Structures are given as C-alpha cells and as structure tokens.
Amino acid sequence: METLFSVLVGILFAGSIYLLLSRKLVRILLGIAILGNAVNLLIFTAGRLTRDVPPIIPLKSYLPVEATANPLPQALVLTAIVISFSFLAFFLVLGYRAYQELGTDDLLDMRVAEPKEHSEPPLGY
C-alpha cells in the first residue's frame, strides 16, 4: 500500500525541486511550499499507513480497542506543518522585501552579497 505513496512522494519532490532550481523568486517559493508537503508525507508514509482509524482511545477504555494509525509521525508532522507554514511566510516576506530593495525577482541579478566584479581582498587592519 505504501508503494503508491512512495511514488507520490517522489513526484512531489521532483516537482518541488524543479521549481527550486528556477531563477525566479515566485517559483522558488512555490517549490518551498510543495517541498514542505512532500517531506511531511514522507514522514507520514515512513510511519506506515493505517486506514480510517485515528489514534484516539475510546471513552470507555484505557487502551485502543483496534489497531490505530501510528501516532508518532502524526505528532512530528503536525508541528512540521505549522513551522513550514511560518517559514513559508518568512521566505515570502523576505523575497518580497528583496524584490522591493533590488527591483528584480531574478536570482542571477541579486548580487548584493556576492557582487559580480571581483573586489580586492581586504588587506588592511
């Protein structure tokens, strides 16, 4: 059952990596968004899949009465979703501000930190 999902995860990864390799900020952001989903699904699948039964203990019992889904990857993924979302927001704003300051969304033109013309090394004290 997990094999299908392995393929799906691979497709999500391939798509997001293709976007990340782009020169355009917008496409990279989209790539980051998809990458988050791909990683989450990877963790979720690696913890094995169980249909329908959530890891919740019935009211009258102290232990689950039937086999439930694996709670551990769910706990990991839950926080990962929220964190990847807040990071997406951060990257979004970062990209937006970079666009405002530099007037371009092309990575090849964003050269403030590493300018094109090679400068003399800092030899002074």
Add this chain to the structure above:
Amino acid sequence: MPLFGVEATFWALLGPFVAAALSPFLAKTLKHNAAWLLAVIPALAFLQFLSIVPGIAEGQTFKASLEWVPTFNVNFSIYLDGLSVLFALLISGIGTLITLYAGGYLKGHENLGQFLSYLFLFMGAMLGVVVADNVITLFVYWELTSITSFLLIGFDHLRRASRRSAVQALVVTGGGGLALMAGLILAGYQGGSFELSELLNSGDVLRESPYYTAIFILVVLGAFTKSAQFPFHFWLPNAMEAPTPVSAYLHSATMVKAGVYLLMRMHPVLGDTELWMTVLPIFGGITLLVGTILGIRQTDLKLVLAYTTVASLGLLVMLTGTSDPVAIQGAVIYLFAHSLFKGSLFMVVGTVDHESGTRDLNRVGGLFSLMPITGTAAVLSALSMAGLPPLVGFVAKEVLYDGTWHAVNGGLWTGFAVLGNAMMFALAATVAIKPFFGAKVKTPKVAHEGTVLLVAGSITLAVLGLAAGAFIASVGHQLLSPMTSAILGTPFDEELHLFPTYLSPALYLSLATIALGIIIFMYMDKLRVIVADALRTIGWGPDKGFDQVLEVIIRFATALTQTVQTGSMVTYMRATFTVIALVLFVPMILTGNWPKLQGIGSFYAYEWFIAAIAVIGVYAVLTARYRVTAIVLLGIQGFAVALIYLLFGAPDLAFTQFMVETLSVVILALVMTRLNLKPTDARSSRGKVFDISLSVLCGAGISMLLMSIIQLPFDPTLSEFFTQYSRTIAHGRNIVNVILVDFRGFDTIGEISVVMVTGLAVLALIRVRPKSNGNSNSEKNR
C-alpha cells in the same frame, strides 16, 4: 601555613575577575581615584600568596582541586610550588602597583574603566596560568592572556598601528597557543595524567616516549611565540602601541614570561635532553643578541626597553636550556630582578612621556632636577639592569655567569651572555643617563614630577631591587631557591651573597662585561647609525614577513572563495541537488540494495483519485502561465495531501493542513498580486532539460529510499509506548495531542519558539526599512 588556607587561593584567582567587573562602575564615579580602591584586590591576592611562601621555603607544595569536566579529566585544579608562587607574587604585586600607575597615567581618559577592566582580566588570566595544575585549565588561561593582551594592545583602536599590532600579537601568541594545546594533550596522554603535578614525576616516561620530539616542538612553539623568541620576536616591540602601563605589566614583567614559565615548568619533564640543551640555548642566545642589537638602533625610549626585554627573554630561555642547576638558579634570580627593574623602567619612561610630552632619546635631557623621584627610580633600576652592585641584578649576573661557565658547551653560551649583557649595560646607561642628566633639552611640555599614582610604582620596584640585593641571602632562601628546586625537580639551596666571596671566573666575566659595555656606550651614536644602515640594506624582517604571510593567506582565501562561490544561486542549487542525487543513488549502486518491486496493494478508487489530484496539482503549478493561477493551483495539491491525512487516520493533521493551505494561498495572493513580475520561466531549453533530469533523479531516489525504508521491519517501540501510556499516565485520549503537549512537550516548546521567532522576523522585515538609498550609506559607513 597559608593565611586563609590553600583554598583561599581560589578566591585570590577570582578576585581580579571581580575587580574587572567592578572597574567600569567605579571609574565612572571615582574617576582615577578608583585605582586606589581597586588596587586593594591584587594586594590581597599578593598577601595570600605571600602567606604561602614560608611553607614553600620548607619544601612543601600545595594542591587544591575543583571538578570541572570530570569525564574528560579536566579539573579546575591548582598547584603551588616555588615556581608558581614567585610568579604569582610578581603578578599580583606588580599588578597592584600597575593598577595605581594606570590610574595616574590614564587620568581623565574616558575609557579608564574599560582599560582597568581589561587589565584585571589579564591579571586573573595570568595568575591562572601560573597556578593551574590541570593542563587544560592552563591552556584556557593561556589563551585568555593572549586575548586580553590583544584587547590591551588594541586599546587605542582608532589608530591603525594599534590594530595591526593587536592582530599581530593575537595571531602569533594565539597560534603558538594552539601548538601548546596539542603538545600538552600529547604529553598528558603519554605521561598518563593531565595534572602537571603528577606529570612532573613521569619525566623519564616522556623523555623516552616516541612522541618526545613532537611534544617538545609543540610546547616550545607555544613558549617561543609567547616569550617573543627569535624569529617570533617581532610582535613584542610592536605591542608597545599599548598604553605604557600595559607595556610595563604585560610585555615586560609578566605575560611575555609565561613562555619562560612554561619552559621552566616543563623542565623536569622535557628538559635535560640533547634536543632541549641544543635548541633552547641557540634560539635564546640568538634572541639575546638580536634583541640588544635592534635595541641599539632605537631612539624611542620605550622601544629601547622593548628590545632589551626581548633580549632578556632570550637570556632566560638560554639559561633554562642549559639544564645546569647553577645556570637555572641564575635564570631565576635574573627573572626576579628583571621583573623589578624592567617594570620600573617602563613606568619611568611612561612618566617621562606623560610629563614632558616626548620619549625620544634626542629630545629629552637634564630632567633629574625636575623629576628627582622618577630619576632616582631610573638610576636604581638601570644599575640593576646593568648588573652593578649592590643591586639584585648584579647577583643575577654573577650566578648566571657561574652557571654558563660550567655548563655543557659553556664557552659558547658564556660568549652569548657576555656580549648580550655588555650591550644591555650600554642600553641601561642610555635609558638612565640620556633623559635625566646632561644639558637640559627643551621638551614639548614643561616637565615636572608626576603625581603620586605615577611615581609610586616605579620607585617602589626600584627600591625593592635594592633591598633584594641587600637581603639576597634570605630572599634567595625563601623565594628563589624554592623556585629553582621546582624547575630542577630536585631540592636546591645554595646560599647567595651580594658580593663574591672569592675571585671566581664569574667576577672576571663581570668586569669584562662592564668594560665592553662602557665602550659600547661611548660609541652608541655611531653604532646606531651602523645598525640602522645594516637593517636598511637587509630591508626585510619577520615583521614584514608577517604582513606578507597574511597577505598570501587572504589572497588565497579570496581566490578560492571566488572560484567556489560564483555568486550564482542557480549554480548553488544545482550543486546541492546533484550532491543529494549522488547521496541517494551511490550507496544503492555500490551495495546493490535496490528496493524490491512489490505490488502496489489494493486501493479504493477514491484513493487513486486523490493521489491523481495531487499529481495533477503539482503538474499544474509547474506549467501555470500566470502566477495567480499557480498560487491557486498550489492549493490543490495541498488539499489533496490533507485528504490523504484524513483517509489514513490523521484527522488532526488533515484539519491543520486544510487551515494552513488556505492561509498559504491567502498570504501568497496578498503579496504576489502586488509584485509586478513576469511569470515566464527564463531558463534556456538546455538548462530546462538538465533541471528536469536532476529533479526527476532526486524524486526517483527519494521514492526508492522510502520504499527501502518501508521494506525494513517496522519498529513500533515508541508508538506502542505512547499508545499504552497515553490514557493511563497522561490522562488524554487523543494520543497525538498527548505526545505534543505532554510526552514531548519540550520539543513543542522549541517549535512554538520557532514560530514566535519567524513572527518577529517577519515583523522586523516589514517594519524596518532603510531610508532612501540607505543601502549605499550603510555600505560607506562600514
């Protein structure tokens, strides 16, 4: 017995650091008078060490230890014997006087508090070096002295020369420190203990160890860089950029002797071998001659003293290197005498500079009548430096000649010593006679005697030099012989006399030294020109070499960086994912562990449907023509993933994913609609083909990795633990939530902190915006 017990030494070690914390506040309220109050702390430390002296003189040693990192044999332990106590006395005693002097010298300086703070930090570090028992503790303190020395040399950091000297001192001494650490750790493993006090007993083991040469070279590198031995001597004269109290304290009386201390400390372990008795005296002797010759060249009084300090350090290393008991006794007396007279002379020069406005040899003269106390201190100290009776310097010279004369290869070392001492005699005469006697010269400022704070230190040290000469027998018994015993590792106690009791070779050598010294002094001005011309002809020295080495390193680093970091983000990303693809595939190819192809199992139609939606969603994003379309399409695969969570027993995840996808689309739309962007993908078709193959390769690799993981047997230990105890212990039925808020709550704290930080970062990015063309401005101001 110690005044407050050996354990009180820990307080003496802590004291300077407390003073360092207090200094800025006291200096703010009390100005320069804070020095009086602060000097109490080193004075108390001095008393504590003094109280240990009688016990040491009887041959006792003291140890105390606090656990630090016991797993790695690192203890905060101290070891007090003759060697460490004399050093500690010099550091705390001279430290007390220097504190006062600094108060007078930097009177009215706005950063006096900061200066005193650095000075106390150094004092604490230096005390730590000499009393540390554990080699790691020793190393930590050792590096701390390098760092504080850096801060003090660069105190006047607005001047380029200061910055250069500070960096130079740090690079040389810090680099040597690293060698020292390697050497000490190697010695610790070979000797079977990281405590010096125990290591001292395993000298024979170490000397026969195959690593002896390595240990020797590493330790000696540490010592030579710190004690400014040729060819590392160049940083010390440059360090004279520091305010004079620093020169007097760090760069003559204490820190530069740390290297000598180390050699003396390691003598019972590493000494008395052919290597030791060849390398040390040769380098020490060369340093002695180079230091004095370069000293003759100088006209700046402070630089004259700096070069004679280099020479004296060379002499000390040479004497330690002979491994001859008498020569080492000579080194001990000379070290003691040198700390007194050189500390005093530096303070004298500083006072002259402070009061007359210059310290150039040719612009001062006849100051004695104007500055009688300073003049007296200068004369007394210079007599000691010249090695004339009845000062302690004379005794030192007698004993060291006696030692070298009888040592192995004694003739050569004696020759070095006589030549060096003669030049030192001439330089001492220059320093004392030129500024204070002869015709009065008009100085930039009208000179007068310095304040109490300024003169107290120099005259005290000068008088101590006289007193030590007068009471040399008891000083020798109480302080000097115990130190010699510690260096030799065997008891040594020979009575010292101020005046020679018989006509020894040493006396003739002394007379020869004086005669030669007088001749050199008479031809000083001519010699200076000759040396200057010679140096100009050579035109290159280690000082210049340092700059060249640094330049080569920086140019190499820049060239390498520019080759590796092309500045193209696309290249970086491609490189990163190429590596990822390699990491995924290479192990599978090498081991042949490909995942087995299994049937994909039975699926319901709707599950196929959802998976298909996710794939279509991704494909649609990839091919979308307009960015708004792409953003809306992004939601599709997100919701598909959420449905997967819902179908496979994760309602919590599904809800969270739904909310997040909605919010993502909203904020992406908020921002993107306001950007005037061309949606076209600007890649060339060749680039596209490469990127597509790379991403497909990575995707396939991850698929196969995941399949391999799934084909491994599943280890449910953790999940079963959480399931079992969720209700019984944590009283919660939703196991996922119980894991988040109870079992793994600390992780969750970390995660919400991350969310919090991104919130702050976004706020900062949006709020803080530079004023128009602020970028170029901040660029210029750097």
Add this chain to the structure above:
Amino acid sequence: MNTLIFRTVAPYLSALMMLFSVFVLLRGHNEPGGGFIGGLIAVSAFAIYGIACGVSAVRRAMKFHPMSIAASGLLLAVVSVLPSLFFSQPAMTSQWLALPFLGTVIDLSTPLFFDIGVYLVVVGAISSIALSLEERAD
C-alpha cells in the same frame, strides 16, 4: 469580494470561528483538536474579519499587539513546565486537578495550560504575519 453581504456576515462568521477554535483547543486532549489547529482556526477568523473590515478593525478587536499575545503564550507554556518542580518531580511532569463545577467535573491540568500557550503563540505569531502583510496591501 468586498460585498455588503460579506461585510455583514464576516463579523458573525469570525465570532463563530473564534468560538469554534476555543472549542477545538479545549477538547484537544481527548478528541481531534488541540492548540495548533485551534490557533490556525482563530487566525483564519481574524483573516476573514480583516479582509471584510480592514486591518485596523482586526487590531482593535485583538486589543493587544499580536506578538504580545504570542509572547504571553510562550511564557504560559514555559511556566506550565514548572509546577511539577514543587512536588519534587522532573520538570514538565503533568499535574492534574479535578474541580467539581455545576454537577460535572472539570479537569484542570498543566498540559491544558501548555496547549493554551501553544494556541496563543500560533494565534499571535501567524496573525501578526498575516496582518502585517494585509496592511501593506491597504
């Protein structure tokens, strides 16, 4: 989008969503739900309100600066680590207190407060991001 109907309905919708978010938060320990989900629902409520009535209205409705809410949430979460220390247990051991209230029993516990802290952090931080982005749109 900014129609009269939307503007009229939005406040009620937001209020209901807020109520729902608290419900989801509180039942989280036993049923699907919890601080993360509840917080995100609350943020959506603010977002809807903001799209309909403007950012300043949302800021007024929130009373405090969103980051202050987030910070107090973080503080609450950290503080709820401590009570177990008073009973000589390792930090974070959950403490439970059953309070009878109007004929039923309410379980108060440190994980509950921890979860409320999570809720507040998510609400504060993410609504701060969303609001500052919307603000730029005005």
